Amino acid sequence: MKVKYFKLLTFFTMLLYSNSTFAIYNVWTSGYNNGIQEYNIKNINGNVFSISCGNILGNNKSISISILNTDVGSIDANTSSIDIVMNEHMYHVPSDIDKGSNIKTWQNLINALKVNYKFKVLVNGEKTYNFTSLPESTKNVLSNLDECSPSNNSQKSTNVDPIPNVSYSNLTDQWSSKLNGKIKKISIENDDGDLFSIYCNMKEENTDETFIEFKNSSGKIYSSNNYNTEISILINGVVYWIPPTLFGRSEWYNFIQAIQTPNKFKVIVNDQKNYTFLPDPKTIQMELKELDKCNVNL
Numbered sequence: 514m515k516v517k518y519f520k521l522l523t524f525f526t527m528l529l530y531s532n533s534t535f536a537i538y539n540v541w542t543s544g545y546n547n548g549i550q551e552y553n554i555k556n557i558n559g560n561v562f563s564i565s566c567g568n569i570l571g572n573n574k575s576i577s578i579s580i581l582n583t584d585v586g587s588i589d590a591n592t593s594s595i596d597i598v599m600n601e602h603m604y605h606v607p608s609d610i611d612k613g614s615n616i617k618t619w620q621n622l623i624n625a626l627k628v629n630y631k632f633k634v635l636v637n638g639e640k641t642y643n644f645t646s647l648p649e650s651t652k653n654v655l656s657n658l659d660e661c662s663p664s665n666n667s668q669k670s671t672n673v674d675p676i677p678n679v680s681y682s683n684l685t686d687q688w689s690s691k692l693n694g695k696i697k698k699i700s701i702e703n704d705d706g707d708l709f710s711i712y713c714n715m716k717e718e719n720t721d722e723t724f725i726e727f728k729n730s731s732g733k734i735y736s737s738n739n740y741n742t743e744i745s746i747l748i749n750g751v752v753y754w755i756p757p758t759l760f761g762r763s764e765w766y767n768f769i770q771a772i773q774t775p776n777k778f779k780v781i782v783n784d785q786k787n788y789t790f791l792p793d794p795k796t797i798q799m800e801l802k803e804l805d806k807c808n809v810n811l
Contacts, residue, residue, distance in 0.1 A: 706730035713807035
């Protein structure tokens, strides 16, 4: 009886997992669909980037890339021209992997996917789909992506181009800073083009020059020092409200400590719409290390 119960529980667990594979965004997942191994990642808009690896069954024709859940349904290289942009390099997705130089093109593409946490998919040179993955997800899930190559290619290790170095400054969701006199502006931009900025007076304890600014992709600007605007930051389950006047307030110091942790955060404007940012840990260490000098009188 216990064995039957365990098998039944396992079945429903697998069923639940299969139905929720695409429920989490910015995370690579892998699994089997009708015997074909797939690697999938979902972006915040619900689009799914999918790599099918049919070569495990000796079926090179099943090696393919497609974009699912788009406004026009499913897109693949057999019906559309697909290019992937990573670190200022463009990689074309061949429709026939077995054909001549397409083998090398494919291997260069999967090599780049293994080391880049952000990429853009161009369809027919126009429509763009943006994808971001957690570094741990890319490293762990795509570690065996080399196996997703034509099974008849015996020289895949010698003919591929070297993996390009990743330049984090060329990606979005990266913290960057600029000092203009005594005012330092620390900013991060997400995939949708929303811009979150921290302005700091690095020389004086002048709260009027220390504040938060948020600019959405439509160009509308919200500032924390505006009494008609309320900006809150959700970090690791905790909401940090940024008051318009920082003098005598501990909220600011709590916020600058929390924002330096390597967590996804959301910007909430006027208790309504929220905007998601996924900062890269390396740029947190480089760009936010002087944030404690952002002085406010208490």
